[in-house]
Amino acid sequence: MKARDNPFSVERIHAIRYRPLHTTFPEILARLHELNYRAGIIGPEGSGKTTLLEDLRQDLESQGWRTKLIFVNDNLPLTSAQCRRFLCELAREELVLLDGADLIRRHCWSLLKRTTITRAAGLVVTSHRPGLLPTLIDCRTTPALLRDLVQELQPHGRPVPPDFLDSLYKRHAGNLRACLRDLYDLYTQGA
């Protein structure tokens, strides 16, 4: 199967919005307001933290907020120099959205956390662990969520059986990104 035809290609997955389990987007936004726009989205790998951050960005921008999004990961570290430059260029009305806050160095985090109190409109981060900022939401997944996502993505006529998805979910300990990547590989074989 060609990559462009794979039902589990990244662009198809990215088109799906975050699905809150026991809350709603308006409730998340209301809580963010209560927390004075300084909050953390926490959760394990593949639980939708980045997706939620990107979706929040869209919602916030549609409300008139200006945002600055930083992605940090093992391949894309944030150096001290980059951090300082970023903070120098920051405008007071901008909301900083940081994906991967627990992956940046301690002194960078301290600087970012401290500086954004006075020089930014807020700071929303994703992290695997709680404690960096007050928790906005703890992202969790369920086997039913995986089934829902697959239901939406999979082609008609060749459905993936629910019990197979449940075993995939278990195998990846609830990491939906890993489950969807496996399904991509599986469909690659099936052209």
Added chain:
Amino acid sequence: MDKLSIVLHEERTVFAPHEMVRGTIEWSLNKAPLSLDLSLFWYTAGKGTRDIGVAETSRFDDPGPVGSKDFSFTLPQGPYSFSGKLISLIWAIELTCSPGSETIRREITLSPTGQEIVLGDASSRNRFPWGQDGSGPNPLERILGIRK
């Protein structure tokens, strides 16, 4: 209802490097946009991170709520349109109106061979990462109706 369209000259969608893409954009919008933006670009689709490259753009300011306009873009040397198992590179022309979220995209093929280049053997089999011992048919293959 808002409507955007891209009509390619002679409905042609396959082009060689350096050829010209000609067409007409048409729009019928409830409210006049500030501008219409037409882009010729490529993007990747598949398993990994998405990449994008913009080759050319045209902006039409104050186009009014209804109208049409001819356009032409000269395609570059590459990259060629191709597909493998992990990645596809797709050329497209996209029309967006600003402000607003109305967008339309037409895919085209840029290739010296007259068709998308297909890498490798799309039907070759790999071991599934969660496969069994590999000696017998994997039940997962059967589940999804995968041909051997």
